[in-house]
Amino acid sequence: MNTKCQFYFNTIIGEHSKMHDIYHTIKTNTSSDDPILIEGESGSGKELIAQAFHFESPRKDNPFIPVDCAAIPNEIAESTLFGHKKGAFTNAVSDYKGKFLLAQNGTLFLDNIQNLSLGIQAKILRAIENKKVWQLGSTEPTKTNIRIITASNVKLSTLISQKKFLLDLFYRLNDIKISLPPLRERVSDIPLLVNYFLREKSILSEALEYLLKYEFKGNVRELILIIKKAIRFSDNSVIKLNDILKAISEIKLEPICDLTLENICQLACSKGLYELENEIITYTYNNSKSYAKTATKLNITEGTVRQKLKKLLPEIS
Template sequence: MYMNETLSILVVDDSRDLLELLRRQLQDLGMNPYISDNVLEGIEILENTEIDLLITDLNMPKIGGEQLIRYCSEHFSSIPILVITGYPSVNSAINVMKLGALEYLIKPFTADELEDALRSMLGAKTVREEVQTTAVIENFQGIIGSSKKMQHLYNTIQRTKSNRATILVSGESGTGKELVARAIHYSGDFSSAPFVPVNCGAIPDQLLESELFGHLKGSFTGAITNRAGFFQAADGGTLFLDEISNTSLEVQAKLLRAIQEKEVTSLGSTKSQKINVRIVTASNVNLLELIAQGKFREDLYYRLNVISIEIPPLRERENDILALLKYFNLKFSKEQSKSKLKFDRNALSALNKYAWPGNVRELENFVQRLVVMHDDNITINEIPNYMKSKVQLDKSASLSMSLKEVEKDYIQKVLSANNNNKTKAAEILGIDRKTLREKLK
């Protein structure tokens, strides 16, 4: 199966033999093909069927493929268009791209080349690339996403939500570790009890112990009243300790005792207090490396890591980028009392391929900035250059290199960065596949 869901593909070509071949190839990829040998019938299928992608020949009797491309772009702008032709020319390639085609294949092409082109156009899963009309497939306790890795995450949350075992949530910065902790708490049996989040990295180390366990009046300078700590505040519910790696060894020792004995002792007191708290911790650094450096207690690590949950980075979440884009577009548009932004397919393609090193937080901030600064359509021109290409020219390259040598070096870097995928490389380079093949020769 090529996709997680069946995609409907319309193929228009005057060659019945090629139509039959493409029909079989698309079915092998798990897609639902509609075929037509003329433009008028193709338009009728577009009008009466929910089509996810159009493949069309250029040179056909009576009405040619350019008219079909123009019609589809004007009336069904969310449908990506792949052009196939046996009579290639630079001018025709430029013309069909201007009309709205997204990809261009030269006959004869292999099944692998067809699949590469479809993967590039569909982002390995998405159907329509108009985010404003794409439904958010999954919204689990405020977590957006339907990729396989996110489905696995939801399943883990469901299995752990109603027990008291300690949970360690790991993941890169910006992946949403507190959101996962909240999902665990509010979907479980203790949802009516307190959820207390604590950012251990934001509290000075000398105050963290007091904040966690509480203190009595006079126990230290500034302790003018008795005060309960976060453990007491979360009694019966969930205590979420974010950035647990920032705690000192002294605080770690007291955390270990609190977990083992299920009791805490406030600063200045000699009397312990029983607590019934489910502890969820999070870290964006490798705690095993800190253990090796002597900065984190190994015995505490194993106490915290009874259940391990790893949040995948956004770049590994298949097509969740587009669902999140839609969600944040709607959210911030409402906040600003503005109409939702509309993204053209080229802008969406660039955003879908960008690695998002800052993960969901980076995407959220990016969409918020777009909503504030723009009022209508977002084209490729509004996308920053660093998001449009995965590779950059080597700054250390010799200035004595000729332009031809620089071009050759850059093409090789683009191909290498995209696992030798010529379709993706041609898109990044801004040329068609035929031109790229010629340059490679």
């Protein structure tokens, strides 16, 4: 049985029909330069899909430039993306091309685009529409020839109504839309992924059964980590349930216990406020299993809790 999709650059594991639809979209859009928007939960493989689009395209010999927009402080976002000339601002000690121009003739992958401010979003929209970028301190714009792929781990459409994402940019980015399913929506792919990452090792059926029921919050990235650790714990070439349990206990997420404002802010900066809010509501609900108690504890309305959980935990509504 063919269990993987071998692209020029990488191997994407998955036989679920939703994955096949994605492979089909990749293969039928190789020569197009239309922007691509990839939505999917954390660790579900968005960068892998973006790489496949690039390395299947005629741009494959030119740069693929990934940018984690969540990691760029707002004050330097413009110069990071569009570049600057020496002396454009106090710390500009030398010229910097910027990510757009580094991706010239290739592909620019803007991951976590939802984390950029509305001001920067507007500048990206202008750069895409004009096919030009203005480096800070430069009097002339530079023409660009770049394919833009963006990714988000939240649905951008939900952010538009909250005025956190520009509608015009959303339309511009959304030519080709990929909705990458989380592992819980393609459980039948878990054994294939496990075997692929186990390489020459094997796994007992009860250990695999456990993984089939396990709630992967970090999707494929979490699965890889569990398998790596389980291999380390195993005393021979066969992975047992206990090896998996030990691996999982090592990566168990601890509830927030040191609630200083600084810690909360750090957490919010690394995850994004929206994601943190979702996690807090889910965590509180999972502890009480009650909409009313969750609402009281968090001092929000029960309606808000229901509305949020409908999206976050569709299986309970």
